[in-house]
Amino acid sequence: MKEREKVYSHIKKGDSEIYRAVSGEIDRQQEGLEMIPSESYASRAVLEAIGSVFENKYSEGYPKKRYYGGQKYTDIVEQIAIKRAKKLFRFEHANVQPYSGSPANFAALNAVCAPGDTIMGMDLRFGGHLTHGWKVSVTGKYFNSAQYTTDKNGFLDFNEIEKLAKKHKPKVIICGYTAYPRTIDFAKFAEIARGVGAYLLADIAHIAGLVAAGEHPSPAGFADIVTTTTHKTLRGPRAGMILCNGNPSDPLKPIKNPTKKDLPTLIDRSIFPGMQGGPHIHTIAGVAVALKEASTKEFKAYAKQVVKNAKKLADIFNNRGLRLSTGGTDNHLILMDVTPFGITGKEAEERLEQIAISLNKNAIPHDPNPPYNPSGIRLGTPCVTIRGMKEPEMDILGNAIADTLEDKKNIRKAKLAVKELCAKFPLYKGL
Ligand code: DSN
Numbered sequence: 482m483k484e485r486e487k488v489y490s491h492i493k494k495g496d497s498e499i500y501r502a503v504s505g506e507i508d509r510q511q512e513g514l515e516m517i518p519s520e521s522y523a524s525r526a527v528l529e530a531i532g533s534v535f536e537n538k539y540s541e542g543y544p545k546k547r548y549y550g551g552q553k554y555t556d557i558v559e560q561i562a563i564k565r566a567k568k569l570f571r572f573e574h575a576n577v578q579p580y581s582g583s584p585a586n587f588a589a590l591n592a593v594c595a596p597g598d599t600i601m602g603m604d605l606r607f608g609g610h611l612t613h614g615w616k617v618s619v620t621g622k623y624f625n626s627a628q629y630t631t632d633k634n635g636f637l638d639f640n641e642i643e644k645l646a647k648k649h650k651p652k653v654i655i656c657g658y659t660a661y662p663r664t665i666d667f668a669k670f671a672e673i674a675r676g677v678g679a680y681l682l683a684d685i686a687h688i689a690g691l692v693a694a695g696e697h698p699s700p701a702g703f704a705d706i707v708t709t710t711t712h713k714t715l716r717g718p719r720a721g722m723i724l725c726n727g728n729p730s731d732p733l734k735p736i737k738n739p740t741k742k743d744l745p746t747l748i749d750r751s752i753f754p755g756m757q758g759g760p761h762i763h764t765i766a767g768v769a770v771a772l773k774e775a776s777t778k779e780f781k782a783y784a785k786q787v788v789k790n791a792k793k794l795a796d797i798f799n800n801r802g803l804r805l806s807t808g809g810t811d812n813h814l815i816l817m818d819v820t821p822f823g824i825t826g827k828e829a830e831e832r833l834e835q836i837a838i839s840l841n842k843n844a845i846p847h848d849p850n851p852p853y854n855p856s857g858i859r860l861g862t863p864c865v866t867i868r869g870m871k872e873p874e875m876d877i878l879g880n881a882i883a884d885t886l887e888d889k890k891n892i893r894k895a896k897l898a899v900k901e902l903c904a905k906f907p908l909y910k911g912l
């Protein structure tokens with residue numbers, strides 16, 4: 482029996498429709514290249530943890546303070562995840578219960594803001610996230626949202642950010658992005674936040690794996706609150722975390738005039754009972770496994786190569802005269818204006834799908850086109866790096882992408898190049 486049939490034998494027997502979909506998705510992931518920069522491949526150990534019997538367990542509350550019985554092993558798992566998160570990211574407190582990044586962001590804001598308070602994050606169209614105060618998000622409805630943008634080349638403009646902070650006096654300034662290819666200067670943000678008495682929230686979802694491995698400066702020592710997902714460069718399951726400094730106090734004791742030292746309590750209360758019910762302990766088990774993996778030297782080597790690969794791709798694109806936002810990258814992602822090819826981001830995404838590369842259309846800073854049909858594409862290197870690809874493969878890949886964007890006639894040859902790379906760098910080998 483093939484390993485796949487063995488691993489999924491119960492679904493195969495009990496629900497052939499879902500088995501076919503699972504099997505099809507394994508094939509799709511193995512036979513194509515994933516270049517969406519917010520995606521990665523969880524290890525088999527992480528997959529086993531999230532598929533474990535912790536799935537069956539309710540554990541509302543926090544370790545040693547639960548509302549249900551039978552918590553001997555859930556407490557062990559959550560405490561291990563907390564301990565590993567604190568150590569890896571160098572913060573004194575970690576809440577590992579957020580279901581994902583969006584709830585983590587809302588919970589962090591809800592912890593320190595009352596409805597109507599002002600928050601300030603980057604405009605979605607420039608690389609911010611919905612939950613950084615964009616108008617259709619609850620964070621843009623529930624709070625008063627001021628938004629900053631970038632300069633004309635796509636770089637953070639700290640003069641503008643400081644000016645806006647002084648004007649709007651936000652309670653929270655948010656840094657951290659979904660489409661920013663450059664290093665974030667957390668020290669500069671902290672200075673601006675201090676100057677206006679704001680909390681600094683760093684959403685490091687995209688770069689968490691790079692931060693863990695020392696490939697991007699850490700927000701530790703600068704940000705008051707850090708939010709992150711665990712499934713992007715960090716390579717864990719789909720979940721979120723919130724980090725801050727201090728120790729939680731008595732959960733039942735009211736806090737009259739909260740200060741920074743109350744952040745752990747405020748954040749814990751905001752997650753539960755504020756926003757969520759029972760934590761997904763099976764996912765937290767996967768987070769714990771991923772955090773252990775992220776502290777290894779193999780992970781450090783992966784994170785280093787992610788950045789090297791992105792830089793190599795950017796070099797290839799630049800050599801071929803393609804237009805990159807900010808002119809290149811310092812991290813895992815590249816934002817490219819595809820309009821010089823006479824196509825939009827949507828068409829570029831569709832064309833690259835034909836050569837089995839998944840990436841996403843994306844607005845570029847100061848984009849004249851609407852978000853559903855923007856001028857750019859966003860691509861990243863975590864997944865191809867996990868498969869073992871290095872600079873020579875980026876050469877092949879970069880040229881295949883550029884050829885495809887340049888002329889539809891090149892699709893056949895580019896598709897073959899991608900197919901060869903997939904075969905040479907297998908994913909979940911044997912599955
Ligand atoms: N959806 C994520 C991304 O692709 O960047 C952000 O949450």
